Amino acid sequence: MTTIRKHIICLMPVYDDWDSFSILSKNIETQFAGINDKYSVAIVAINDCSVQEFYIDDFSANVSIEIVSLKKNIGHQRAIATGLQYIHDSQKAFDYIVVLDSDGEDRPEDILELIKKCEEGPGSKITFAKRKKRKESLFFKTGYFFYKYIFYWLTGHKISFGNFSCLPQKLLKKIVVLDNLWNHYSGCIIQSKIPYNTVLLDRGSRYSGKSKMNFTSLVLHGLSSISVYFDSLSVRILKLSVYSIAICFLCVVFIMYVKLFTNTSIPGWASNLTLIIFSIILQFFSVTLIVLLMQLSSRKNISVPSTTIYKGFVEEIISNKITT
Numbered sequence: 001m002t003t004i005r006k007h008i009i010c011l012m013p014v015y016d017d018w019d020s021f022s023i024l025s026k027n028i029e030t031q032f033a034g035i036n037d038k039y040s041v042a043i044v045a046i047n048d049c050s051v052q053e054f055y056i057d058d059f060s061a062n063v064s065i066e067i068v069s070l071k072k073n074i075g076h077q078r079a080i081a082t083g084l085q086y087i088h089d090s091q092k093a094f095d096y097i098v099v100l101d102s103d104g105e106d107r108p109e110d111i112l113e114l115i116k117k118c119e120e121g122p123g124s125k126i127t128f129a130k131r132k133k134r135k136e137s138l139f140f141k142t143g144y145f146f147y148k149y150i151f152y153w154l155t156g157h158k159i160s161f162g163n164f165s166c167l168p169q170k171l172l173k174k175i176v177v178l179d180n181l182w183n184h185y186s187g188c189i190i191q192s193k194i195p196y197n198t199v200l201l202d203r204g205s206r207y208s209g210k211s212k213m214n215f216t217s218l219v220l221h222g223l224s225s226i227s228v229y230f231d232s233l234s235v236r237i238l239k240l241s242v243y244s245i246a247i248c249f250l251c252v253v254f255i256m257y258v259k260l261f262t263n264t265s266i267p268g269w270a271s272n273l274t275l276i277i278f279s280i281i282l283q284f285f286s287v288t289l290i291v292l293l294m295q296l297s298s299r300k301n302i303s304v305p306s307t308t309i310y311k312g313f314v315e316e317i318i319s320n321k322i323t324t
Helices: 018-033 076-090 108-119 138-155 169-175 185-192 215-227 230-261 268-300
Strands: 006-014 039-047 064-070 096-099 126-131 161-168 196-201 314-319
Touching (some): 006 018, 018 039, 018 108, 039 076, 076 185, 108 196, 138 230, 161 169, 230 268
Parallel strands (some): 006 096
Antiparallel strands (some): 126 161
């Protein structure tokens, strides 16, 4: 029986990290070299307006590579969204897209594990890499620990994975029309209720250089994932505000009761402090309610989903002209 060879596209954003990308492209080639009767692989790299120059001859010579250069830096998540729309618009003959970072922390030897997990179903689920071991600094691990719990507390959903994932071709058309894809890829998938599963994988080490992610970038990345759930987040804040107002009201009632019906003395500042807190929470509630109503009102402005937004960002496309 003849085995049908499946075509894999590896999608990755790159920003001034061409040394790592060069190593990664060659390692991807190595991983698929012994199984090219089952899989063919190509790489689509989104050059997020890098300052460093690169030469396509420095990368793998035996894997098809397309480098989509952008006119401006749009950030990691929007670069992924650009890449997904580009593939949807220009690539037809493929079976899976593997989204990964270009620095080596998403290990190329784990790509096949993602694909095999994705192949277990009839192409109906996205498979994300859930980390077993991390090699980041203590500062990053601590921040990530709090981020996961804050995300759960604010949204009601758990997030324990990043961008490293494998998505079937048949699901791409559903993903590229999602507005929140341009905010946060994995958060968007969770919020959209597109089916997904996870596989436990270790995180690798960076091949070269230092990460471009600083404290500000990490905070913005976390807030981007939470912003996907703006509606439910606003409702949760409203509920918290209502509970706080109720507690403040009960405190005022208790203070008035003690003053009027008992001989116990209460400091004068206690009632003033309670009223101040009550007024602050009431204002917070009002602002949140107004913002939520404005957000819900904006839904009447329905826009037609577009799968070609990416075209406005693309400056040029370079290919090594290898067919797979």
